[in-house]
Amino acid sequence: xxxxxxxxxxxxxxxxxxxxxxxxxxxxNQVKYTxxxxxxxxxxxxxxxxxxxxxxxxxxxKYKGVAIQTAQANEISFYSDIDSSGSVKLVTLTMSDSTxxxxxxxxxxxxxxxxxxNDTSSGSLGMTNLKFSYMDSxxxxxxxxxxxxxxKAETWLESPDKMGSDYEKTYWEITVSPRNI
Amino acid sequence: xxxxxSILTIxxxxxxxxxxxxxxxSVLQSTSSDLDNKxxxxxxxxxxxxxxxxxxxxxxxxxxxxTTTNPASLTLADSLGPDNGEVYPNFNDIDDFNxxxxxxxxxxxxxxxxxCTVQYVDSNNPDLVVNYQTFYxxxxxxxxxxxxxxxxxxxxxxxxx
Numbered sequence: 523x524x525x526x527x528x529x530x531x532x533x534x535x536x537x538x539x540x541x542x543x544x545x546x547x548x549x550x551n552q553v554k555y556t557x558x559x560x561x562x563x564x565x566x567x568x569x570x571x572x573x574x575x576x577x578x579x580x581x582x583x584k585y586k587g588v589a590i591q592t593a594q595a596n597e598i599s600f601y602s603d604i605d606s607s608g609s610v611k612l613v614t615l616t617m618s619d620s621t622x623x624x625x626x627x628x629x630x631x632x633x634x635x636x637x638x639x640n641d642t643s644s645g646s647l648g649m650t651n652l653k654f655s656y657m658d659s660x661x662x663x664x665x666x667x668x669x670x671x672x673x674k675a676e677t678w679l680e681s682p683d684k685m686g687s688d689y690e691k692t693y694w695e696i697t698v699s700p701r702n703i
Numbered sequence: 704x705x706x707x708x709s710i711l712t713i714x715x716x717x718x719x720x721x722x723x724x725x726x727x728x729s730v731l732q733s734t735s736s737d738l739d740n741k742x743x744x745x746x747x748x749x750x751x752x753x754x755x756x757x758x759x760x761x762x763x764x765x766x767x768x769x770t771t772t773n774p775a776s777l778t779l780a781d782s783l784g785p786d787n788g789e790v791y792p793n794f795n796d797i798d799d800f801n802x803x804x805x806x807x808x809x810x811x812x813x814x815x816x817x818x819c820t821v822q823y824v825d826s827n828n829p830d831l832v833v834n835y836q837t838f839y840x841x842x843x844x845x846x847x848x849x850x851x852x853x854x855x856x857x858x859x860x861x862x863x864x
Binding site: 535539542549556557560564568661671672674678692694695696697698 | 712716719723726730733734736737740741744745748749751752755756758759792793809810811
């Protein structure tokens, strides 16, 4: 009887220990995946910020006249010799609605549209929102295109897949004072 | 089960509990680092924004309309800061931001505190802060937050030359 109890007790303890180890392994993998996902997300935020920063600084480059054509919350378009080719083109930065980014399981992410002349490039980068704010020379919000001196771009990004119960999120903002406006 | 076996079993369980706790602590540390990185990212973007505002101002109060070749005509080192009647955001030169403090909010990690200093630095050694006028001003933006273990600082040197 004592032997049976010993075996039963040892089996239960063994089972509990095995379950704990399996649980730890699952958790460890989840943490690693979340960290990788965060790193990718922050890399994407930086990439997006660099694109937006480069473009906004070139607003009006080699263009005479009012360079900014559209100044909306989710879209900006302006004239610029953006690629220093000697030819001024209309550049538009905007985003799609959330139904266009179908390559991920995240229902909130959108495509970032980068339109130069007739060429449209797009990418997801996990962007869920893109917002432009326009300010005059002292930093007050303005909707008058000729008064715009600062442009603030804000981006919100989320991971393509859920990490646990929610998506990983990050945010980046950048304010630019283009020299040619 | 004799006494020795019981002690061994209890010892094993304690060992497992210790390993488990150590593992949990590592996981918590990793999660905390992830969170820190996000806050640092936003802090740097806020510091960049501040530098961008400073970048668009004149080098000195005395060079708002006309430039100068004489550093002695620039604002005295002890007088760096907003001039009489100048209130943010109506600053017109770089050193008006000396001692400027502000706070701002950003999504996910709400509150950030911004502190600016502007100092003259030596023309041959930009790390050396000097107490006389030069054509080099160093603006340092420090951003702190309740969610940051340490504040971050970003500097840029502005020159009239």
